Amino acid sequence: MEWVVVVSVLVMTILSLLRVNVIIAIIAAAITAGVxxxxxxxxxxxxxxxxxxxxxxxxxxxxxxxxFAVAISYTGITSILVNFLxxxxxxxxxxxxxxxxxxxxxxxxxxxxxxxxxxxxxPPLLKLFDDMNLDRRGxxxxxxxxxxxxxxxxxxxxxxxxxQTIQENMKISGVSLTLDEVTLSMLIPGIGMIxxxxxxxxxxxxxDRVSTVALEGAGVKDDHEETVVKFNRKHFLTLVAIxxxxxxxxxxxxxxxxxxxxxxxxFLFVVVPFKQGDKxxxxxxxxxxxxxxxxxxxxxxxxxxxxxxxxDALVDVSSGFLGDNQALIAFILLLVGLVITMGIGSSFGxxxxxxxxxxxxxxxxxxxxxxxxxxxxxxxxxxxxGSPASxxxxxxxxxxxxxxxxxxxxxxxxxxxxxxxxxxFLFGWIGSLLF
Numbered sequence: 001m002e003w004v005v006v007v008s009v010l011v012m013t014i015l016s017l018l019r020v021n022v023i024i025a026i027i028a029a030a031i032t033a034g035v036x037x038x039x040x041x042x043x044x045x046x047x048x049x050x051x052x053x054x055x056x057x058x059x060x061x062x063x064x065x066x067x068f069a070v071a072i073s074y075t076g077i078t079s080i081l082v083n084f085l086x087x088x089x090x091x092x093x094x095x096x097x098x099x100x101x102x103x104x105x106x107x108x109x110x111x112x113x114x115x116x117x118x119x120x121x122x123p124p125l126l127k128l129f130d131d132m133n134l135d136r137r138g139x140x141x142x143x144x145x146x147x148x149x150x151x152x153x154x155x156x157x158x159x160x161x162x163x164q165t166i167q168e169n170m171k172i173s174g175v176s177l178t179l180d181e182v183t184l185s186m187l188i189p190g191i192g193m194i195x196x197x198x199x200x201x202x203x204x205x206x207x208d209r210v211s212t213v214a215l216e217g218a219g220v221k222d223d224h225e226e227t228v229v230k231f232n233r234k235h236f237l238t239l240v241a242i243x244x245x246x247x248x249x250x251x252x253x254x255x256x257x258x259x260x261x262x263x264x265x266x267f268l269f270v271v272v273p274f275k276q277g278d279k280x281x282x283x284x285x286x287x288x289x290x291x292x293x294x295x296x297x298x299x300x301x302x303x304x305x306x307x308x309x310x311x312d313a314l315v316d317v318s319s320g321f322l323g324d325n326q327a328l329i330a331f332i333l334l335l336v337g338l339v340i341t342m343g344i345g346s347s348f349g350x351x352x353x354x355x356x357x358x359x360x361x362x363x364x365x366x367x368x369x370x371x372x373x374x375x376x377x378x379x380x381x382x383x384x385x386g387s388p389a390s391x392x393x394x395x396x397x398x399x400x401x402x403x404x405x406x407x408x409x410x411x412x413x414x415x416x417x418x419x420x421x422x423x424x425f426l427f428g429w430i431g432s433l434l435f
Contacts (some may be wrong), residue, residue: 341354
């Protein structure tokens with residue numbers, strides 16, 4: 001039973017590397033896990049479908065965020081940003097990548113649209129990337145950094161939700177600590193991600209790279225025109241709606257309510273015509289539907305791993321030979337966490353599972369509450385930064401592959417895994433020993 005998680009994650013990873021569609025790869029991994037746990041194929045599929053409901057809130061959130069992003073784009077405010085990037089950063093590859101990482105960072109803590117901004121912002125820039133011979137793997141790395149590092153380190157927006165989730169689930173397992181202590185625990189792993197970003201931008205993807213030929217039948221219209229768009233009243237009201245969405249999301253701790261607030265206000269302010277409501281929601285579903293469905297299937301896969309006891313068995317067999325060596329214990333726990341979160345792909349969804357398993361082991365081994373939080377938070381982030389089923393890798397691909405020239409696994413997941421999972425693992429391990 002202890003090998004179920006490892007083998008099923010390997011199945012998903014290998015199939016993904018062989019360019020099998022990520023949804024098919026996750027389903028195959030789920031069936032593998034179910035069969036290895038003693039279930040029939042039909043029962044495995046039944047459990048997969050039964051667990052899909054666990055991802056319903058996330059899927060609805062993404063679709064609403066997609067609609068919110070489309071509404072924001074409708075006002076033309078994103079054209080101001082695109083034109084600025086084109087005017088100021090053409091030919092400046094390093095600054096372009098740093099600017100994209102900065103814009104992506106805002107989506108986690110200041111403007112709560114998460115990955116929904118990517119299909120709006122990135123496709124108009126693809127031709128510019130190609131003209132600059134900019135390596136799109138560097139763009140993917142910059143985007144994933146912005147989608148992950150800010151919520152790990154900054155307790156606002158998604159970061160508040162992430163760190164509060166760590167705090168609450170540790171309390172359920174018998175360990176109490178303040179939110180400030182959780183923030184402190186994630187600083188060293190976050191620094192690891194910053195190191196990974198700098199390596200990607202200044203070393204790995206600094207050289208020119210000619211874009212590959214588009215896949216047959218794929219393509220994107222180059223319909224972006226460098227028209228002058230001046231900041232006006234609609235743009236101001238759009239910013240008001242964005243701020244309101246952020247405030248409501250923080251107060252209610254609910255992304256759906258926050259997104260709905262932003263959408264409703266944009267209609268009430270007449271920033272977006274009411275008659276465009278159907279089109280905006282439909283475009284939001286079109287833009288985010290695939291990602292939402294992947295997250296649903298991933299939730300079903302996570303259901304199989306947890307309900308069959310495969311995750312518990314993996315941790316039990318790992319903890320059985322750890323002894324009292326804290327360095328070895330931390331290393332093995334992070335290794336186990338990497339396998340689990342690579343399969344489930346959601347840091348927020350993985351934290352409750354990881355916390356329930358890690359806290360008893362860390363208490364017995366004498367880890368401090370801050371060190372325990374470091375291990376739990378790092379393990380969750382590992383899945384978000386490099387998993388094929390993670391929204392932080394699916395999001396960048398959705399924008400960069402608009403013209404069929406960017407592969408999800410080889411151009412997004414492999415680069416982000418190498419540049420973020422490895423430093424996250426090492427810095428998280430060091431942080432757990434220092435605290």
